[in-house]
Amino acid sequence: MAVSVRGLYFVLTLFLASFFGSVFMLGPVLPLMLLSPAWYRWITDRIVATWLTLPVSLLELVFGVKVVITGDAFVPGERSVIIMNHRTRLDWMFLWCCLLRYSYLRLEKICLKAALKAVPGFGWAMQVACFVFIHRRWEKDKEHLGNMLDYFCDIREPLQLLLFPEGTDLTENTRVRSDEFAVQHHLPKYQHVLHPRTTGFTFIVERLRKGDNLDAVHDITVAYPKNIPQTERHLMLGLFPREIHFHVRRYPVATLPAASAELESWCRERWAEKESRLQDFYSGQPRAFDREGAARVPPCKSELRVALIKAVSLLYWTGFIALCFAGLWLWAPVRLYFLVVVGVYVAQQKMAGGLELVELACHRYWTSVAASGDDKMADGKTQ
Template identity: 35%
Template sequence: MPQMNTEGQRLRFPPPKVKLDIPNGTGNPPQPDSAHPMGPPQYGLPMQALRIFLFGLYFFGSAVCIHGGQILGWPLYLFSADWFYAYMALTKQYFGLLITTMTQWWSPTLVRVSGDKSVAGQLQQAADGSLRVDFPERIVLISNHQLYTDWLYLWWTSYTNIPPVHGHVYIILKQSLKWVPIIGPAMQFYSFIFMARKWDQDQARLRYRLSKLNTRHSGPLSGSQGASQYDPMWLLLFPEGTNLSANTRASSAAFAKKAGIPDVRHQILPRSTGLQFCLQELRNTVDYVYDCTIAYEGIPAGQYGQDIFTLRSVYFQGRPPKSVNMHWRRFAIKDMPIDDSKAMYEWIVARWHEKDDLLEAFRQTGKFPAHAEAVNIEGGPKDELKTAYISTEVAPRSPLEFLQMFAP
């Protein structure tokens, strides 16, 4: 089965560059503290208990307040749908602030951002060290899925955009999350898209939700003088469908063998049906697909991030990843074969093989291969010594910004 490069040329699938090491268990057993890649816990049991209490108080207390704000704003729909959606976008900004401050306070981590030539000049670092990205207000965002926290860093990226669009993030999720107490109903207010992973059921639901994202609105967040225009939208989906683990790696290898295609080494083979359908529906209002390859420093070869960077170790024991690495690329939708199912599958698999090479380089060197022209650092060098990486952290613009969550 042929694949295509970024110029749309058809190529043969490259052979895997390293021997596949496919785990055959159900996952790595919990490691004793002495064997943990991040070393012993930074905090003892009493401090861990205090951190758990404070974390729960802040997260669930804030979530209740945000959801309460949503309920307070629900009657707006009876008067103006535009005002209702604008208000829900505001409460979505609150949740973006919640996960940003939550990560800054309980899991401060170096974030290293890079890109290739396709995002030249769109990755910026301000004089205060904060990240600023200059992506369009309407994009489809895809990423590999290493950990459950991947979406957190991608949502934070929307907060750093110029202008910020963290109130206009839409995530495609599995159906079982729809009725999680507080969080599930809140995500329904946010117009997140829930999928049952049965295409005959999901297709109609997805078409309806995408039609809403293609509708012009005129409201307080839609431009000057009530002009009718498309709202900002970052549609996030993970083509792999689930995060990386021993089980999912084994399933990916089995599928690759059955299909007669090379497997990937550090990911799961992606699916193309959902992405292709989204691009077909959004092609007239969205120009680019932005692709993020994400990797966490500190995962030993043959192990999986979900077994090492658990909620307990990252937020309560003080053992976050040494760094979170995000490498960006973009692709013009007009150059993608979105009307040919076979070619679209070949396209997405080709991109995943490229991402796999990026992840292999990261495993060997600790950084992604990157282009210096992708980044612009305020006050940084202007010559050939210019770095290709932005080193920053997840943080709000103001230490008091989180208080907005309690305003309603």
């Protein structure tokens, strides 16, 4: 099948917005990281959030994707871990349609594979956003994940961390591996989900709870009743989902088990519930989590406000991309600035391994400086 015009428009718009946004919107803020990582994080989270509204605008306004959200919803602004079944490779992006209505996009961080940070534009923006990149090798990921979580706790910036405990999206091949795991561990075979990996989830919850930076766990089940775009290639072909359904269960942190083994069992129980919920979803008519289609908690933004945000986002980013092309074409200083910032992104990637690692190093430096100053003041008082 040939690439469709609307699929190409969607992917190119997102890429150009992330590429130029990384250079012209995030680039000027990068030096602030060296002086105050906490302020840098506060500002860049809000800049990145403006880009996260763009996919929502394109999906819903341009391509007419319908979003249905049922269940417990969110308490706006609360700090949480979001766990979700990984039906397609694009679930993380579709989730923004839900978070735009029920939460604040500036709070979201995602655990995702480290290879993505090297992608120009998208990867640079995710580095600046301080997403958590993992290599899927627990021995290597544990220390980095702990450092990232401790940093979020130290700066007291609220976050909602999206985690896919299944580790990969649902396909025929991954379902076979999941079934083999089930047989080895005397577990039931699942049709609509994969058996979750509980080690990372347990570590994250315990670390955030220890740092007093967790209010709840949001368990989200996503389903696609009419068609399922499995990969980015499907979007390039113009095969967008006609409907996306989210069902939200909110669990306050006080209700979670304290022991690690019990927390792992708790996570596995949620996946057994997902399997049952999805079985009912796909076997019933109409296909829905709640046949009445109503959420128990209203969204924090009205549909009018959401519609205005989407319209403004689409207009802003369309104009921004056009202005960037004009600036590069017409003014030599703009071209020079562009080359310098792109060079910074490429160089730091090779030298430091990513801007999120530079941010952590800056935070450790200023923390040590502050601790040294406190020690000197204490010594002065004792003398």
